[in-house]
Amino acid sequence: MASIYKRGNTWTANIFVIKDGKRRRKTKSGFKTKAQAKGWANEMEVAKQNNTLTLRSDMLFADFYDNWFVTFKAPTITKATSRWYLYVSKSIRNYFPKTKIEDVTRINFQSFLNSFGKTHGVNTARKMRTLIKQVAVAAIADGYISKDFTYRTNITGQEPKSADLKFLEEDDMKALADYISSKPLTIRAVTDMMIITALQSGARYAEIAGLEWPDVNFEKGFIRIETTWDQFYKEFKPTKTKSSIRNIDMPSSYMDELYDWHQLHPDTTFVFQGKNDIPPTSNAANKQLRRDLDDIGAIKIITFHGLRHTHASWLLAHDVDLHYVSERLGHSNTTITLNTYSHLLKTRRNSEIDKSISLLSNL
Template sequence: MASIVKRGKSYHVRVSWRDKNGVLKQKSKGGFKTKNEARQYAVELEQQLFTGVNIKQKKIPFSEYFANWYKVYKQPTSKYSTQQRYEVAIRQINEYFQDIAIQDITRHDYQVFLNQYGTNRSKNTVRIMHSMIKACVSSAMYDEIIRKNFTENIQLVFDPARTRKIDYLSLDELKRLTDLCLNGRQKRYTSRYMILTAIMTGMRIGEIMALTWDDIDYQRQTITVNKTWDYQSGGGFKATKNDSSNRTVNVTQQLLDWLAELKENNSEMVFENVRGQIPTSAAANNTLRALLKQSEIKKPSFHFHSLRHTHVAYLLSKGIDIFVISKRLGHSDLSTTTDTYAYLIHEYQQTQISEIKKNLALLAE
């Protein structure tokens, strides 16, 4: 609420409001020659405080702000696949919002955008788009371009038909694949060893390809993940997906013994074969598909990353806590794990419910 008083030959304005915590705040300014000037300032200040828009501030098209924010803050440290996602986001924002200023977008406007965008897209695609835009809008608030975050408290809209369930192997299928991998392994060819490592650790293919012998601690029975292999751009080390991906994974002595066989290839890289090459993603997937066919496992969409999902399914089936699994996978927070494996978790929760009932019934016996 604004108050205007005359002091001497000029007018003085004071605007009072309460912040989100209910604390009284005040801002004042004097020296206005006329009451009309003072009133105009009060209107502008209240509009900025209560609507989040500074009418004196230059309007910035959201598409322009997003593209510049990406170029400055995200592009320099993003891997190629992430850059591609941002390029898609830039095109979508340009197409939908056009020249609309970021200061003029409301939560309603943004929800309508998500409703339209998610009509024919999967939940994960919509989630990624929303996370990129939300990060950008948070930056705009920090820069005091806007005062309200229009991406808060919205609903993700998506096409359930395009939201594919993750593919994983049953316990029987996993045992058949593991046995076949072990029985046919040869030190000269390392793809099978990579598959075994994925089964036993849940590591991503780039993390596995980048392993050096220094990363393996035989005494503590651990594998340290501190880099990944840039297989999409011709090879070479690069940083992991994010800080949480840097982790130490506890492993079995069995896996360590299998990997020790590869030391005869005389390379600092664990999975470099006798030709001095690390199997490509395509090569590892070809080996995996051949093993699945030989094991009579009919899963056409199953690929190397599905081994990571299988690792999670196996741990859940053994009652391992989801928080422990999340840390093992290198997820940035628990919600990433629960969102990705929501239906898988639900499946095992139903099994646990039966166990709970059975154990509670024992109390009355």
């Protein structure tokens, strides 16, 4: 039953509801007329009957998110995945430091997305909204809010770089391999060995960093990927997918060089062991790659992961079977390979153009 009364020059309405076994009150003041107060009270009564009535809370948006994460997500996800959730938590706390969960609206959440999109990629922004939407749904289920503030909000952000920028063309690929090979093993950087391994195998940074000497089969000429290295927590973890567990056949010239590398580092646990007896970080590998590419005057400056793209693109451009390339990369299926490497190297593209024109000319 609603309680409506006049306080000074305005009207106030109270709604009572049983919540968690206790009698709770929802109040709103400032109505200019009794009719307005009664109208609001009627709306709240309908919401109460539909179980959509929310009660005022002092819970901050950031605190609700953190509580939700600790209770529902942290026990079920990996440490690596949790870093993304913690990043979202920090973003929310920075933008909504004192905003209560019930005060988050579509307008101020859209403003948050707009601000985030100015300095981040559109894919990152999309992932951010998807995760926060889960929080909004949880807040509705727990009675903190009645509407989804992420509903029909728009993603903004910087578009991802062109696929052409993610891999080296054949000339630069060969120049990079030759340049690293010209450095004597006795003085060659560990990160250079990781770079040449990525170029020859197409393996990911974490897979290469996690290699131990028992994973190298010198007799049969392959490296075995069974685990990965988590550079943040400095521990081993499972591969990205079950399909990522694989043997990667390597050129004999590479295996011969790796054998000599082993002779120079017979007591290391990791194949590529840096300071503090652990593998170099991805940041260190990226810095070394940039130096190498600068030294050879490469047209493109790519990241360490771009070496994986270079490896796959080069094989596909030279008509290596798609299924084999997919298995070599550790993809779950060929669809992933096709979607990722739909582009081809420039020389292959020009060749396909000439071939197509020639065929069409003979119709």
